[in-house]
Amino acid sequence: MRALIQRVLEAKVVVEGQTTGEIQHGLLVFLGLGKSDTLEQGQKLIDKILKYRIFDDEQGKMGWNLSQPQGGLLLVSQFTLMAQTQKGLRPDFGPAMPPAVAKALYEQLVEYACQQFTHVQTGIFAADMKV
Template sequence: MRALIQRVLEAKVVVDGQTTGEIQHGLLVFLGIGKDDDLDKGKKLLDKILKYRIFDDEQGKMGWNLQQANGGLLLVSQFTLMAQTQKGLRPDFGPAMPPSDAKVLYEQLVDYAKTQFPQVQTGIFAADMKVHLINDGPVTFNLEIE
């Protein structure tokens, strides 16, 4: 399971002209789910994301996590994160979990995130999403749980 996390000043997801999820200051998380991933791996990754200290503290250092920074969390499914890109000129999506299974797991992870953190917004699984964001820094990290 992989997450590309971006510290943002604001972010939103638009589907068919309608905003489905929106946050101000916080984390935009693109979540890729692989064939061998499960709920336990997802919980570990989300726990790490929520505790990851990438927000400026009183000294201007990355010392605060999302809750300490009073930010929002925007979760967006992103199967392309699972692509193998080492060979050739076309990504190989073979490592990604099949969509029907990934949707179930993604929804379980969203439910879990909502039990762990009060400000959770989402995109729509497998929709043609337009993601708008203002990256803060920019600060972007790739986190992975195997």
């Protein structure tokens, strides 16, 4: 499982001209799921992301987590994060979880994130998204 985490002032996901998820300030998280990943691993990752102290506090130091500036969390599935690129000139997506299994796990992780945090938005699994 890999997560690419980006602090943002604003972010949105657009699919076929329609906005499917949007936050003002907070974290944009691209999530790649591997073949051996489990729900428990994903829940631990979500918990960690929500607790990361990567926002400036009153002293200008990274002392606040996502809830302290009342930010949003935008979760986007991104299987390309699982690509192996050590050999050749084409990425190998073999380590990525098969789509049907990945969709079910991704949806469970989104549900878990929504239980843990109030401001969660998402993209659409396997859609052609503009982020």
